[in-house]
Amino acid sequence: MRLIASSWLPPAKSTVAADYDLLFNFILFAGLIIFAIVVVTMVLFVVKYRRRGKAGKTSGKDHNLVLELLWSILPFLLTLIVFDWGFASYIRLNVAPANSLEIKVKAQKWSWVFEYPEGLTEINKLVVPVDQPVKLLMSSADVIHSFYVPWFRVKADVLPNRYSSLWFEAIDTGEYAIFCAEYCGKGHSEMLGIVEVVTDSAYAAYIESGTKLGEGLTLEEFGKQLFTSKACFTCHTIDGKNSQGPSFFMRFGKSIVMSDGSQIVVDENYIRESILSPGVRIVSGFQPIMPTFQGILKEREVDALVVYVKSLGKQ
Ligand code: CUA
Numbered sequence: 371m372r373l374i375a376s377s378w379l380p381p382a383k384s385t386v387a388a389d390y391d392l393l394f395n396f397i398l399f400a401g402l403i404i405f406a407i408v409v410v411t412m413v414l415f416v417v418k419y420r421r422r423g424k425a426g427k428t429s430g431k432d433h434n435l436v437l438e439l440l441w442s443i444l445p446f447l448l449t450l451i452v453f454d455w456g457f458a459s460y461i462r463l464n465v466a467p468a469n470s471l472e473i474k475v476k477a478q479k480w481s482w483v484f485e486y487p488e489g490l491t492e493i494n495k496l497v498v499p500v501d502q503p504v505k506l507l508m509s510s511a512d513v514i515h516s517f518y519v520p521w522f523r524v525k526a527d528v529l530p531n532r533y534s535s536l537w538f539e540a541i542d543t544g545e546y547a548i549f550c551a552e553y554c555g556k557g558h559s560e561m562l563g564i565v566e567v568v569t570d571s572a573y574a575a576y577i578e579s580g581t582k583l584g585e586g587l588t589l590e591e592f593g594k595q596l597f598t599s600k601a602c603f604t605c606h607t608i609d610g611k612n613s614q615g616p617s618f619f620m621r622f623g624k625s626i627v628m629s630d631g632s633q634i635v636v637d638e639n640y641i642r643e644s645i646l647s648p649g650v651r652i653v654s655g656f657q658p659i660m661p662t663f664q665g666i667l668k669e670r671e672v673d674a675l676v677v678y679v680k681s682l683g684k685q
Pocket of ligand 1: 480514515516550551552553554555557558559561
């Protein structure tokens with residue numbers, strides 16, 4: 371059982387996962403056993419009772435009450451077991467314990483944004499304490515995504531204009547992958563994240579250092595750090611090669627052509643606008659695919675990124 375389970379699902383790492391696997395395997399093996407009984411009996415009967423020439427006579431028996439009751443009542447009982455078990459598991463999977471730590475998730479093409487109760491936001495990395503129920507309250511900024519962590523056996527669609535939620539309680543520290551399980555466009559397969567399950571004290575330290583992020587750094591140093599931690603690099607380079615978005619190298623102060631044919635000079639305000647309302651003015655030759663960072667970045671973080679992009683233009 372263990373061997374078969376592990377050959378198609380990763381190890382169970384949340385409190386609900388073991389029960390989920392057991393039910394899944396119960397349904398699977400009950401189905402296989404019934405399939406074998408039906409098919410083997412059918413093949414045996416086809417051979418044993420085959421027509422042997424013109425003289426062969428069909429038996430006069432047309433029913434057997436005991437057998438018919440058995441093959442009706444036993445499968446019915448089996449479905450009742452699965453229903454009861456499945457319903458109880460479903461409720462457990464869907465009702466988060468009252469003491470859950472609540473973290474907001476915003477999905478957008480093509481990244482995950484996590485917002486902690488303390489105000490800290492993080493992109494593509496979710497840090498949670500071990501042995502603590504965590505409830506995710508999720509919504510999408512654009513299309514339908516699906517939040518999926520196979521190790522925890524949890525998955526839920528993430529929809530625009532409404533909240534969906536799921537919860538889990540990790541039983542082991544470690545790093546587990548987050549997948550987007552709903553085709554959401556070109557970057558779908560790269561919409562990946564990591565759940566980092568850590569000890570209570572490591573979690574407290576993480577929140578503490580996260581909320582103090584950038585303290586003691588100059589705006590330029592902080593911007594450089596944010597360029598990496600906010601995953602800007604997935605679409606923008608700093609070496610002059612254009613990727614999904616324009617490169618930041620030597621951009622500042624330059625005149626560029628926009629998609630509507632107009633020309634603008636890249637200044638602080640244009641960078642700020644591009645971060646907070648990226649759809650307003652698109653550089654010619656690029657698609658309007660950048661998600662907004664409105665509400666994700668704090669004022670000082672926007673300032674830092676502006677200074678950083680500016681510093682790349684001066685080189
Ligand atoms: Cu988001 Cu697929």
